[in-house]
Amino acid sequence: MSDWGPVFMAVVLFILLTPGLLFQVPGRHRSIEFGNFQTSGASIMVHTLLYFALICVFLLAVKVHLYLG
Template identity: 50%
Template sequence: MKDWAAPIIAVALFAFLTPGVLFQLPGNHQPVEVVNMKTSFISILVHAVIYGLLLMLFLVILHVHIYV
């Protein structure tokens, strides 16, 4: 049995936290913009920090495991 939690969580977070796809923090004209498909360097940095924190939360702190 292999633990699939890490790749599944990493891919899902990457898909949902890509700047401009679902939301963008900080937005170009507002603090939070929804589905604008545009991004900035600061937004990329903010989303990368959020991605890293959530990945650590799920994999290191909560020890999520999915065995298949």
């Protein structure tokens, strides 16, 4: 059996934390902007740190597993 939990969590978090797609922290004019489809270097760094922290929590602490087959 293959464990698809880490792959699923990585893809979902990548989609949700893409800067400018759903939200952007920090925004260009406000601290949080929603759906502006723009990005900056600072927001890329913040979203990268959020992604790393959340992927570590879900994979190491919560131990998300998804077995198919």
